[in-house]
Amino acid sequence: MDGNFDMLVENGWLFKNDENQLLHYFSDIVKKYPNSARAKFELGNVYDYLGQEMKAIPLYEEALEMSLKDEWEAYALIQLGSSLKNVGKLNDALEVLTEAETRFPHLLSISMFLGITLHHANRESEGMKTVLKELCVK
Template identity: 90%
Template sequence: MDGNFDMLVENGWLFKNDENQLLHYFSDIVKKYPNSARAKFELGNVYDYLGQEIKAIPLYEEALRMGLKAEWEAYALLQLGSSLNNVGKLQDALSVLTEAETRFPHLLSISMFLGITLHNANKESEGMKTVLRAIMRQVKTTDLERYSFALDNYINKL
């Protein structure tokens, strides 16, 4: 079904410049596949894209409760956290994004969204630490390796 869903999703986003058509297309997918967590996630994604995070949040939550494959679960957690941040539910956003970063530490995007949310929650130092630690964890260059001891010390002092 994943390959089929990938094609359905690709086809749906051809309507990205027509909000009504886009929403209608993905709403129809949910009607056609009412027991599909992926369908709910994708409709949430559309609402998010349209700036309607309030409508996206329950769809992400439902998709997560229903169960998604790891890749889509990571995206759903990230997008749920981002949407919660955008509607001012910072503590909920921090909870979701912290869980996501713990479970998917290899996805820099999650760490970046967590860092932004920490900043929005007036935890600027923690936000900066989160992003810098993610960079140190994921980016392997000779200059970062050369200065890793010093950078780690500076990051810890933030």
């Protein structure tokens, strides 16, 4: 199914310049695969892309509850944390990104998002340390 989903996703993003068609395409995938965590994650990505984080957040949460494969779970945690930050839910974002960094320490992008979120939460020093630690170690 993953290879099939990869192709479905690639085909869907061909509509990135037509927001209505993009949203319709990925909404149809969720309707076609209602029990697919990956489908919900991808629709969340679309809402994020469209600047509609409040609609993306519950889709990411649902996808994570449904059990994504590790690769997609890491991406979903990053996306969820970023979206939470963007809507001003900094404590929730920090919780999600801290969990993600603990579970996926090899992904530099998680530490970068965590550092940015710490900065937005007026914890600039801690945010800078998080980013610099990762840059110096990796």
